[in-house]
Amino acid sequence: xxxxxxxxxxxxxxxxxxxxxxxxxxxxxxxxxxxxxxxxxxxxxxxxxxxxxxxxxxxxxxxxxxxxxxxxxxxxxxxxxxxxxxxxxxxxxxxxxxxxxxxxxxxxxxxxxxxxxxxxxxxxxxxxxxxxxxxxxxxxxxxxxxxxxxxxxxxxxxxxxxx
Numbered sequence: 001x002x003x004x005x006x007x008x009x010x011x012x013x014x015x016x017x018x019x020x021x022x023x024x025x026x027x028x029x030x031x032x033x034x035x036x037x038x039x040x041x042x043x044x045x046x047x048x049x050x051x052x053x054x055x056x057x058x059x060x061x062x063x064x065x066x067x068x069x070x071x072x073x074x075x076x077x078x079x080x081x082x083x084x085x086x087x088x089x090x091x092x093x094x095x096x097x098x099x100x101x102x103x104x105x106x107x108x109x110x111x112x113x114x115x116x117x118x119x120x121x122x123x124x125x126x127x128x129x130x131x132x133x134x135x136x137x138x139x140x141x142x143x144x145x146x147x148x149x150x151x152x153x154x155x156x157x158x159x160x161x162x163x
Contacts, residue, residue, distance in 0.1 A: 008133030009099065009109030014141070017149045021139040024129070028103060028136030034068025037138055041129065045069040048138070049122055049130040051105040053094035057084040061097040063107055065118035065130070065146075070158040077157045081117070104135040107150055118152035 005011070005023040014021050026040035038045035048068035054077070055061055062081070066072055078086045088094075091102040099111025107116060107130065122128065125143045132139040146152075 005132070006134045006137060008106065008137070010106035010131070010133030010139070013108040013149070014139065017145075019141055019145045019149060021132075021141040021145075023132060024138045024140065026136050026138070030103070037129070038068060041138065043129060047125060047128050049128050051098075051107045051131055053089045053097050053105065054086045055089050055093070055097075056081070056086050060114070061089065061112060062086065062115040062117065063098070063110060064157075065107060065116070065122055065152060067119060067122060067158060070119065070160055073157045073159050077117070077155060080155045080157065081115070100131075100133055101135060104131060104133060104137065106131045106133040107146075107152075109133060116150050116152045117155045117157075118146075118150075119158045120154040120156050121158065123147055123152070123154055 024041055029036045034045050034048040038048045045068040050066045050068055052064040053061055054064055064072055074086050094102050097112050098105050123143050128143055129138045129140050
């Protein structure tokens with residue numbers, strides 16, 4: 001746990017909603033992803049939640065919350081959202097939509113209002129670790145608090161990595 005952490009838009013939103021969270025700083029690694037952050041924090045990668053920015057066929061953004069050790073099935077996501085197609089945004093486009101840098105994207109305090117979806121099993125976790133709005137900065141909070149503040153649509157779109 002770190003007492004020295006950035007006051008990002010995400011932290012401001014968490015404070016505004018009275019969310020109890022534990023901040024963690026760690027040395028960010030380019031292309032390290034959730035495996036690196038989970039290793040630095042000594043937690044299961046399944047509990048580290050990725051915040052991903054996608055676009056649909058009309059180039060409308062959406063935010064997807066997924067377990068660190070899973071991928072998103074774009075076919076299933078498009079079907080469940082009744083869209084023709086969805087695809088991950090290029091990093092520069094994701095940055096413009098979210099207001100955060102890729103690697104530091106938080107679902108809290110997004111620059112643009114956009115649909116927010118979460119893998120159903122993420123919402124069932126007692127505790128999770130999610131980006132706090134800066135590279136090398138995660139916050140630990142309950143899935144119940146994440147649901148209360150963000151009210152995400154639950155989806156079933158996870159593809160598990162082969163062990």
